[in-house]
Amino acid sequence: MNWWTPELAAILWGMFQALVVLLGAVLLGAALTVVERRLLGLWQDRYGPNRVGPFGTGQLIADMLKIFFKEDWIPPFADRPLFVLAPIIAFASLLLSFVIIPITPGWGVADMHIGLLFFLAMAGINVYAVLLGGWASGNKYALLGALRASAQTLSYEVFMGLSLMGVVALAGSFNMRDIVNAQEGLWFIIPQFFGFATFFIAGVAVTHRHPFDQPEAEQELADGYHIEYSGMKFGMFFIGEYVGMVLVSALIVTLFFGGWHGPWLPPILWFAIKTGFFLMLFILLRASLPRPRYDRVMSFGWKVCLPLTLINLLATGAVMLLVGG
């Protein structure tokens, strides 16, 4: 048994953790598609999908089977390599961001000291999925959707990074574990309320969820950038959106709501409850808000959110200097 060293055990344990987080994120994203439809149904006073299995829980399996066996058609006028690449970027970039999220004190994939910057980098790369997918489809509606998406994402990424810098300043670190530990006494939602508000808005915009789904507005653009996609490629865009929802919810919990901290219950349960709450909030937003006009979305980002984050950062710095010095 000389090959069974503590190093090997640590490596295997790390791989096991990574695998569980990966599968958990994907399965949760997939399950959310059904949960969302059921919840939308309940809130709109109808049943939603309730035929397959008890309470419609088998709908997920039915949907997966259908999407696996659908014809995966690539239009002849499409740019083949980029058309194939785009859904991979959409799915992988958001999934990779899960490595920085600390779930419990002993559970988490990577403990990078640039943690938060890694998420911002992956969010930056995620833009290309929409852009390249829309362009490679060779369809004018897809291209219009992609152009809208790129302009919107650029506008919202600017203040997404800035909204998080208040948290970084308070915790004194980009490392997610340090940020969670710094919230032991007081969750950052209280000193950083404006940071939370702007990050939540930016997070919704980055995942292209309602009310920021201009890139895929059904009425004007007939589904936008993924109009030519079918089968599993569409599935990757689709599940990628829900994985993004899970990611943004988990990030909000980690950055502003104390991560695993909470009384009585074990850390993993606290993390799950808080993340679930924000996932429900995402779905409730979709159920209740109409889609604003595109130019209003852009001017709201630049003229309200960006100045707000800058003032927030300035005030945070001033208060920290006053209190600390």
Place this chain on the structure above:
Amino acid sequence: MEIAFYLSGLVAVLATVGVITGTSPVHAVVYLIVSLIAVAMVFFALGAPFAGALEIIVYAGAIMVLFVFVVMMLNLRPDAERELTWTHPRHWLGPSLLALVLLGALLALLRQGGVSEVIDGELLTARAVGLTLFGPWLMVVELAAILLLAALVTASHVGRRSNPLNRKMTGNRKRGGTP
């Protein structure tokens, strides 16, 4: 860490070759993005993850999006013929000569020594970068900030939407004051 450095360096060089030799503008831009990510990986391998992350966020995530945006708006098609005239040896002569001078300078520097240091995986944290920037290099940071502010003011001046009332008045004047 050395193997990661050489691998990502190789990817960066190959992707940059792809940028130059590709005929489709969008594919060239995608190669450029890959090249930038590979350079970020080089930073990671050298033990400067902060610089690597910023490279991806700023260059690959923001600036290149604008490039892709513009290339997509122009909707250029691959044009092998025109590309061939651009890559005529005559056009390569000047840049090649200049690059040769640089290569000579690099070789001379390498011969002088100082290459014995290998990659040791020492981690350069964001805190260290910040302390250096706002310590000895504070003046440069402030100058860059002023430059960016000037650029911002200029951009907002050039891109401003003129007051519709104002435009109507100047339009009337141009037409020679018709009633």
